[in-house]
Amino acid sequence: xxxxxxxxxxxxxxxxxxxxxxxxxxxxxxxxxxxxxxxxxxxxxxxxxxxxxxxxxxxxxxxxxxxxxxxxxxxxxxxxxxxxxxxxxxxxxxxxxxxxxxxxxxxxxxxxxxxxxxxxxxxxxxxxxxxxxxxxxxxxxxxxxxxxxxxxxxxxxxxxxxxxxxxxxxxxxxxxxxxxxxxxxxxxxxxxxxxxxxxxxxxxxxxxxxxxxxxxxxxxxxxxxxxxxxxxxxxxxxxxxxxxxxxxx
Amino acid sequence: xxxxxxxxxxxxxxxxxxxxxxxxxxxxxxxxxxxxxxxxxxxxxxxxxxxxxxxxxxxxxxxxxxxxxxxxxxxxxxxxxxxxxxxxxxxxxxxxxxxxxxxxxxxxxxxxxxxxxxxxxxxxxxxxxxxxxxxxxxxxxxxxxxxxxxxxxxxxxxxxxxxxxxxxxxxxxxxxxxxxxxxxxxxxxxxxxxxxxxxxxxxxxxxxxxxxxxxxxxxxxxxxxxxxxxxxxxxxxxxxxxxxxxxxxxxxxxxxxxxxxx
Numbered sequence: 001x002x003x004x005x006x007x008x009x010x011x012x013x014x015x016x017x018x019x020x021x022x023x024x025x026x027x028x029x030x031x032x033x034x035x036x037x038x039x040x041x042x043x044x045x046x047x048x049x050x051x052x053x054x055x056x057x058x059x060x061x062x063x064x065x066x067x068x069x070x071x072x073x074x075x076x077x078x079x080x081x082x083x084x085x086x087x088x089x090x091x092x093x094x095x096x097x098x099x100x101x102x103x104x105x106x107x108x109x110x111x112x113x114x115x116x117x118x119x120x121x122x123x124x125x126x127x128x129x130x131x132x133x134x135x136x137x138x139x140x141x142x143x144x145x146x147x148x149x150x151x152x153x154x155x156x157x158x159x160x161x162x163x164x165x166x167x168x169x170x171x172x173x174x175x176x177x178x179x180x181x182x183x184x185x186x187x188x189x190x191x192x193x194x195x196x197x198x199x200x201x202x203x204x205x206x207x208x209x210x211x212x213x214x215x216x217x218x219x220x221x222x223x224x225x226x227x228x229x230x231x232x233x234x235x236x237x238x239x240x241x242x243x244x245x246x247x248x249x
Numbered sequence: 250x251x252x253x254x255x256x257x258x259x260x261x262x263x264x265x266x267x268x269x270x271x272x273x274x275x276x277x278x279x280x281x282x283x284x285x286x287x288x289x290x291x292x293x294x295x296x297x298x299x300x301x302x303x304x305x306x307x308x309x310x311x312x313x314x315x316x317x318x319x320x321x322x323x324x325x326x327x328x329x330x331x332x333x334x335x336x337x338x339x340x341x342x343x344x345x346x347x348x349x350x351x352x353x354x355x356x357x358x359x360x361x362x363x364x365x366x367x368x369x370x371x372x373x374x375x376x377x378x379x380x381x382x383x384x385x386x387x388x389x390x391x392x393x394x395x396x397x398x399x400x401x402x403x404x405x406x407x408x409x410x411x412x413x414x415x416x417x418x419x420x421x422x423x424x425x426x427x428x429x430x431x432x433x434x435x436x437x438x439x440x441x442x443x444x445x446x447x448x449x450x451x452x453x454x455x456x457x458x459x460x461x462x463x464x465x466x467x468x469x470x471x472x473x474x475x476x477x478x479x480x481x482x483x484x485x486x487x488x489x490x491x492x493x494x495x496x497x498x499x500x501x502x503x504x505x506x507x508x509x510x511x
Contacts, residue, residue: 221448225455232459240467243456246449247475247484 024106024114031078031101038103040111041140042070042090050092054134068092071105074115074135083118088131090138112141119165120151125158133161137168145174153185163194170198176206183210192218193226200230208236215242272369272377277345279365284357286366287374288401289334295354296330303331304398305432306441312352312395332356338378338396339364347381350392352399375402382408382426390418391425398429406433406508413501424496430504431493434476435486437508443482453484461491469497476503 028036047067048054055067068091077085094102115136122129133151136144151157151165166186170179179199186192196214199207211234214227231239276283295301301310332355341349378397382390382405390412397405412418412426435441445451460471472495475488489507492500505511 215452221451224452228452228455228459232462235463240460240463243460244471246456247453247460247481248478 024103024110025117027101027103028076028078028083028114029081032081033078035097035100036076036078036103037074037094037100038076038106038111039071039073039094040106040108042072042108042138043140044069046070046072046090046138048090048092050089054088054090054138070140072108072111072135072138074111074131075100083122083128086115086118086122086128086131086135088135088138108139109141112136112139112144113147115139116144116147116151119161120154120157122161123158125160129158129161130164133164133168137172143173145169145172145178148172149174149178149182152182152191155187159188159190162188162191166191166194166198170201176202176204176210180206180210183214189220189223192220192223196223196227196230200234203234203236208234208238212238212242272367272373273380275367276340276347276377277342279367280342280344281363281365283340283342283365283367284361285338285340285374285377286335286368287338288371289336289354289399290401291333293336293354293399294331294333297332297353297355297357299351299353300331301352301354301395301399305436308432308441310352310395330355334399334401336374336396336399338374338393347385347389348387350381350389350396352396354399371401375400375405379405379408382412386419386422388421390422394425394429404433406430406510409433410501410505410508410510413504414498416498420496424494427493427496427500427504429493430501430508431489434489434504434507438479438485438489440482440486440489443486445483450481450483453481454487457484457487457491461488461494465495465497469495469499473499473503476507 024038042048046054047069049068050073070090073089073092073094075085075087076083077087094100113136115132119129119132119136122132136147148165148169152162152169154162157165166182169182176199179202183192183195183199186195192214196211199210201207208231211227211231215224215231218224218227228243231242270278272285276285290304292303293301294303299312301312302308304310334354337353337357339351339353340347375397378393378400381393382397384390385393394405394409397408409426409430413423413430415423432441435443445454457472457475460475461468469492472488472492475484476492478485489504492503502511
């Protein structure tokens with residue numbers, strides 16, 4: 001009961017969001033040629049300089065650069081009715097331009113859903129998909145990890161896009177157990193290699209266990225080696241024991 | 250007169266052997282490029298352009314332009330021309346100082362204009378190169394190691410060990426000596442060509458690499474233990490290699506033991 005209730009809430013929210021996200025899509029698609037731009041509020045801790053540099057505020061702080069925490073600004077290039085470019089910036093201001101279509105400030109939730117959908121549609125991956133996903137991830141839109149997990153699992157999505165979604169999933173607040181659960185869906189070797197890095201960034205017991213598990217049992221030796229490499233970087237005593245165990249059986 | 254001088258400079262010159270002059274003096278007397286030719290170890294071959302094989306198992310070394318004298322890999326040399334010696338140490342001399350040495354084995358370049366050639370015995374070449382390794386304070390000491398190893402002369406490990414243990418020498422020179430000592434140890438133990446034949450071997454070699462990347466205080470004792478352990482030859486070879494790369498003075502003691510030189 002609890003499970004079906006929990007499942008139904010995102011579904012309803014997703015449905016409502018889809019309508020508004022759809023309205024962003026409609027407004028973008030209405031522009032046949034030219035640039036469409038929009039802005040929306042950023043997730044707390046996301047910093048930018050308005051020129052393309054983006055970083056997240058860490059616990060140590062960064063005294064070298066002022067953190068401009070928003071808004072997220074996205075410019076979408078349209079050509080003959082198709083989206084041909086996506087460029088995402090954090091902070092800064094638009095230059096005055098009468099020729100561009102400005103959607104103004106949009107809801108970050110709607111923007112996140114729109115850009116996740118756009119990420120999926122930009123089938124070739126590349127910088128445009130990268131910037132579209134960044135826009136979604138940086139939007140102040142709550143938990144989008146289920147959508148990111150969906151991208152990771154979807155074999156019809158470009159591999160680079162799946163890798164990027166995996167990265168952002170790992171950087172998010174989803175529990176390590178959930179991240180670990182994605183491994184079984186990773187069909188491509190390069191995706192599993194990337195997974196070893198992503199999970200290594202968690203530095204908790206479940207992450208170490210999974211890396212040891214991969215180092216022992218992944219079907220591909222390159223993935224196993226990569227898992228060993230990241231295990232070595234953790235400095236965890238269990239990792240060191242693992243190495244000793246395989247060297248001195 | 251001017252034309253005569255130019256013509257002389259453009260023609261390869263064989264430096265005459267003057268009585269009482271050492272090889273070092275003859276090299277330094279000839280400003281510019283000097284090639285010292287001497288008999289190489291019988292196992293060694295090369296393409297004449299810097300690629301050298303047969304020194305330690307199937308390892309290949311590259312000493313040509315654009316590379317350092319000690320860059321090696323374990324590639325398949327079967328598709329490359331590999332001709333036997335002699336060895337050539339090509340020396341750049343400027344204002345009475347050696348600035349660079351590169352080692353070659355195999356065919357000489359067709360165009361040797363402006364190059365002074367000195368032919369000598371393996372023993373004399375080894376003595377000269379040993380002195381450079383032992384005393385020179387610049388990169389030339391490291392440069393001289395490969396041509397010294399190529400000479401058909403007794404192995405220079407005692408000299409390399411002294412250099413590796415000498416804290417007054419630069420870190421780069423001590424590292425280079427340790428790196429070559431590691432190669433020599435693997436060859437002496439008969440594991441220079443030990444490959445990762447099984448997936449387990451592959452994983453063990455990777456484990457050695459990963460352990461080697463940890464801070465020296467933790468990695469060196471592990472690498473020493475593995476270097477001494479004969480159980481898994483390819484992992485042992487990897488441990489010896491990475492131990493040589495640490496530059497840690499404890500590695501010299503282990504290598505001395507394994508070379509029977511302690």
